[in-house]
Amino acid sequence: MDPITASAESRVIALARRVLRIEADAVAALADRLGEEFERAVDIILKRHGRVIVTGIGKSGHIARKLAATLASTGTPAYFVHAAEAAHGDLGMITPEDVVIAMSNSGSSEELLMIVPLVKRQGARLIAMTGKPESPLARDADCHLEVAVAEEACPLNLAPTASTTAALALGDALAVALLDARGFAAEDFARSHPGGALGRRLLTHVGDVMRPATAVPQVGADVPLTQALLAMTAGGMGMTAVTDDAGTPLGIFTDGDLRRALEKGVDVRTARVTEVMTRNPRSIGPGALAVEAAEAMERMRISQLLVIDEAGRLAGALTTHDLMLAKVI
Missing domain, CATH: 3.40.50.10490 (Glucose-6-phosphate isomerase like protein; domain 1)
Incomplete structure (x- = not known):
């Protein structure tokens, strides 16, 4: 130099x-x-x-x-x-x-x-x-x-x-x-900054960003696993909810459940979805903050979360991708 x-x-x-x-x-x-x-x-x-x-x-x-x-x-x-x-x-x-x-x-x-x-x-x-x-x-x-x-x-x-x-x-x-x-408080700050990242995190509710029940893949508890696979593939969420006739969730079947079933040697052609689904799935209410859903999914290391209404019926579902699109995470 x-x-x-x-x-x-x-x-x-x-x-x-x-x-x-x-x-x-x-x-x-x-x-x-x-x-x-x-x-x-x-x-x-x-x-x-x-x-x-x-x-x-x-x-x-x-x-x-x-x-x-x-x-x-x-x-x-x-x-x-x-x-x-x-x-x-x-x-x-x-x-x-x-x-x-x-x-x-x-x-x-x-x-x-x-x-x-x-x-x-x-x-x-x-x-x-x-x-x-x-x-x-x-x-x-x-x-x-x-x-x-x-x-x-x-x-x-x-x-x-x-x-x-x-x-x-x-x-x-x-x-x-x-x-x-x-x-x-932080919630007060968010109300005066609704367009910012904090506003999105603190003012966005699960019901604002979830996919409604009509857009969530669902199958009955007695269906063959092959039918659940088709529903999961068509739904594009990497999961399908397993519900009864009243729309109450009995379980969730995800791509992770499929991998675990294959590792155990389950015959996909003859098994039924109830044999491999996750019972008592994690869920959240539509009135909860979206950031709470994001934190729960991260803590439990899951990519999908069912949304259940006060009557216990399926209201919708969330994926980490949905939360990313909403800029919550």
Whole structure:
């Protein structure tokens, strides 16, 4: 490698490491400063029945938008209002039951200071998140969360870097503290993320993805094994349910049962399905979560699972392939 190239690469890596260390130190310093004001901020939000409006401008505005999204997805209704737009009509969104979180590293952003009296007049509570406790925004707020940093990660100590990282981290801490205080669970998270993987896992029920009984291969208990083989092949599920006249499952015959029968020397031409089927097969209800079916199938090392309704009749069946198509696994 060319010496100049090697030297330049070393400088790049060294600078990148410096940035990461400065930002990591900035976040770590926040933990030591947390105290009564943070608890007060959580208390203010919990006691209000409205929404949290997060506002800011510039880089702080980008962080504010992310905080609003995180709050909204973790059980605290919230939305972002651009500070510049707030003074031109968007303040009409704010009600007396709301809490406004204003984010500004300097605490002196004109756009934010302009709307503070109006927020107060509306009766909303104001939480400021700044890097300067003595700033006008911090002084006017009902509660102040300090996000001061020793230095920016920018070599010029100008571009918002460590300060925005600190604000982002403190915002996450606030959202998680509220999540815990509200008893927000994984199921609640899934309801606000129905399109994501977690939503599919926690909101999809067996009845949503199973093959209905009419599409499940079935044979009676007294049929020859050859007939069960034909039903299993035609059904494309690697199994056939064995049921009585009322549709109550008596057993299941799978390709695994067939292999075991052949290993024992069973004569396929003369045997009956009841001789080789698995009696008292594993089953699940249609109202169970699909993820429960997936976990049961993995635990029992089976590829098919019968679905039984409350009356004990066959409602349908599932295969691991069905669960994969539904993106449950």
